[in-house]
Amino acid sequence: MILSCVTGQEHKRICGFLLGLIVDLLVPGGLDLSCVVKAACALLDLLFLAQFQCHTSDTLSRLEGSLAAFHQNKAVFVDLGIQEDFNIPKLHGLVHYALSIRLFGTTDNYNTEQSERLHINLAKNTYHATNRKDEYSQMTMWLERCKKIQQHNASIDWRQSHWQNIQTQTLIGPLHVHAQSIKIAQKPSSKAVPFTVIFWKYGMPLFQDALGNFIAGVNNPGLRTHALHLCGGNTLLPFRTVRIYHNIKFTAANDAQVSGIIDAVHVWLEQKDKRGRIIPVRFDTVLIWGSGQGESLLHPH
Amino acid sequence: MDKVSPYFIHTEIWIQTNPFSGYRIAQVRVVFESPNQAISEVFRSLDMPPKYLAYVEWFTPIPATPDPKHGIYRVSRLTENGHRSASIIQVESIVRSVHLIPQFGPVMPWEWNSFTVLELCNTFYINPFSNVQSYLTFV
Numbered sequence: 001m002i003l004s005c006v007t008g009q010e011h012k013r014i015c016g017f018l019l020g021l022i023v024d025l026l027v028p029g030g031l032d033l034s035c036v037v038k039a040a041c042a043l044l045d046l047l048f049l050a051q052f053q054c055h056t057s058d059t060l061s062r063l064e065g066s067l068a069a070f071h072q073n074k075a076v077f078v079d080l081g082i083q084e085d086f087n088i089p090k091l092h093g094l095v096h097y098a099l100s101i102r103l104f105g106t107t108d109n110y111n112t113e114q115s116e117r118l119h120i121n122l123a124k125n126t127y128h129a130t131n132r133k134d135e136y137s138q139m140t141m142w143l144e145r146c147k148k149i150q151q152h153n154a155s156i157d158w159r160q161s162h163w164q165n166i167q168t169q170t171l172i173g174p175l176h177v178h179a180q181s182i183k184i185a186q187k188p189s190s191k192a193v194p195f196t197v198i199f200w201k202y203g204m205p206l207f208q209d210a211l212g213n214f215i216a217g218v219n220n221p222g223l224r225t226h227a228l229h230l231c232g233g234n235t236l237l238p239f240r241t242v243r244i245y246h247n248i249k250f251t252a253a254n255d256a257q258v259s260g261i262i263d264a265v266h267v268w269l270e271q272k273d274k275r276g277r278i279i280p281v282r283f284d285t286v287l288i289w290g291s292g293q294g295e296s297l298l299h300p301h
Numbered sequence: 302m303d304k305v306s307p308y309f310i311h312t313e314i315w316i317q318t319n320p321f322s323g324y325r326i327a328q329v330r331v332v333f334e335s336p337n338q339a340i341s342e343v344f345r346s347l348d349m350p351p352k353y354l355a356y357v358e359w360f361t362p363i364p365a366t367p368d369p370k371h372g373i374y375r376v377s378r379l380t381e382n383g384h385r386s387a388s389i390i391q392v393e394s395i396v397r398s399v400h401l402i403p404q405f406g407p408v409m410p411w412e413w414n415s416f417t418v419l420e421l422c423n424t425f426y427i428n429p430f431s432n433v434q435s436y437l438t439f440v
Contacts, residue, residue: 012432015430016400016428016430016431016432017402017428018430019373019402019426019428019430020402020403020405020426020428023371023373023402023404023405023426024404024405024406024407026407034370034371037370037371037372037373038371038372041371041372041373044430048429048430048433048436049440051433052433052437059440062440180396180397182353182392182393182395184332184353184392188334193333198331202330202331204330204331204356204387205384206384206387207331207356210356210387210388210389211354211389213388213389214354214388214389214390215343215344218344218347218350218351219343219344219345219346219347235343237339237343238339238342238343239335239336239339241336242333242334242335242336243333243334243335243336244331244332244333245332245333245334245353246332247332248329248332248353248355248392248395250397262434263397263398263434263435264398265329265332265395265398267329267330267331267332267355280416281416282416283328283329283330283419284328284329284398285326285327285328285329285360285398285399285400285401285419286326286327286328286329286357286395286396286397286398286399287324287325287326287395287396287397287398287399287438288324288325288326288327288357288390288394288395288396289323289324289394289396290323290325290394291325291388291390
């Protein structure tokens, strides 16, 4: 298969599932296939490491290490007859990543999407600001005004910074995963769902037992499993219905306005949307810190 | 989880420890909230009773070392007395969504598709490459 005109988005998606396609691959001839997976993982590692917005000497040496790992394992592509040689300019370019990052900083301002983004600012938004008649002169006028506002803003900021004499530089800090906050809708997706519905429709016979155990665990921290199950079995539940939510959303902490939703977990039974189309059942998988009993919510990231 | 302090580990330790240490994988089956009066009645001892809860089905603990053949971590459904092992957890302990790749085997069963595979397949690989944010969790 030959790929042409692949957009950045499509590239990212391919990277996201490529591993799944090759991890259990079978090839004729009894060749050692682990090399294919290792070579692909090495390149994917490199690709993801190169996108970091902050580097340490450790992540940079990992970047160099993954390129070395690719070269160690790449011979399998020649053995399989897929590739005759590796004289590919893009492949050669990878050698320069670590050095470029050391010299000029991270790669997060280098991409090919900038011109696409500017098309939105300079053409699309500008066109929408017009009344669609004689748009060219309106657009140039609008852009000129935008620029003037921008310059005036900058001038005000500059003057104010002189008054306050405050250093406004923000420090990036060490490499870590952004702290996230959890957002849940204010209104539940279903207001009062009885336990019997959860039992039958959701197919969760253990729901009430699990709820009893959870309550017992929270009220008696330190109970061992067996005692917990006994205690949980005796826990009275003073309610028969719960409010159910379909989404958990994650925003980058501190600046929810700026960054928006960065991750989401969807949980629902098969349902119909407003137009009557069926939305298939969905229960996402998640990474959980600890045992989920709230022992310490300060996880390393 | 409003304010999570940055976490510093010495680099050498960082390399040696399993990136997943302390984490578990589970499938969320329902996200819910108990009626307000009931919460204060049930969790009498707590000032800040847990608000949002989730019923999750566990996967096996993430192994300390990845599969030596290709270096990828593998998990399976966890069962207990013939049932899928499940618990109720606080929603705050969910760190992020995680992408699992089914272990297809030599031939993929015909009844598997995007909507059924999580139910029908038992063993999965953890995909660290779903996006850059999730990759950061895994390095």
